[in-house]
Amino acid sequence: MNSIVLLCTDGSDGAIEALRTCGPLLASGERTILVTVQSAVDPHAEAGAGFTLTTASPDDDPKIVTDGDRVAKQHLDRTAAALGLGDDVELTSVVGRPGQAICDLAAALPASVVVMGTSGHGGVRRAFVGSTSDHVIRHAICPVMVQAVGPS
Numbered sequence: 001m002n003s004i005v006l007l008c009t010d011g012s013d014g015a016i017e018a019l020r021t022c023g024p025l026l027a028s029g030e031r032t033i034l035v036t037v038q039s040a041v042d043p044h045a046e047a048g049a050g051f052t053l054t055t056a057s058p059d060d061d062p063k064i065v066t067d068g069d070r071v072a073k074q075h076l077d078r079t080a081a082a083l084g085l086g087d088d089v090e091l092t093s094v095v096g097r098p099g100q101a102i103c104d105l106a107a108a109l110p111a112s113v114v115v116m117g118t119s120g121h122g123g124v125r126r127a128f129v130g131s132t133s134d135h136v137i138r139h140a141i142c143p144v145m146v147q148a149v150g151p152s
Helices: 013-026 067-083 098-108 123-129 132-139
Strands: 004-008 031-038 051-053 090-095 113-118 144-148
Touching: 004 013, 004 098, 013 067, 013 113, 013 144, 031 067, 031 098, 067 090, 090 098, 098 113, 098 132, 113 132, 132 144
Parallel strands: 004 031, 004 113, 031 090, 113 144
Antiparallel strands: 051 090
């Protein structure tokens, strides 16, 4: 069975640091996928659609049709560059609520592990809105590795 490592990023310094910390533990993955989630759907885009990015220039990629796509590509490129990920990593963006979209992608692959950071927000905010990492921990079909990082 192929092992698939799903790395989650929002492009923030905290997300990159979390992946940098956890990444070496998962170097044995046969397939690595770096994903970001677009939570706001552009009315001109097809709702719920995802895309895979493989080229280096966002302006040359025909799959980038909205500002959300462009921002997603920037998050993915920034994270991949900061982590020194090579050409073997797949860059993917999906549209939806972040926790659910990550769980859906993990199930569809199927992923062997999901790796992500958490900002460590606590108290009232977390009680009312929860967090993406909490949702993924509770609903993913595979193990989830979460690294707490400071806000960025």
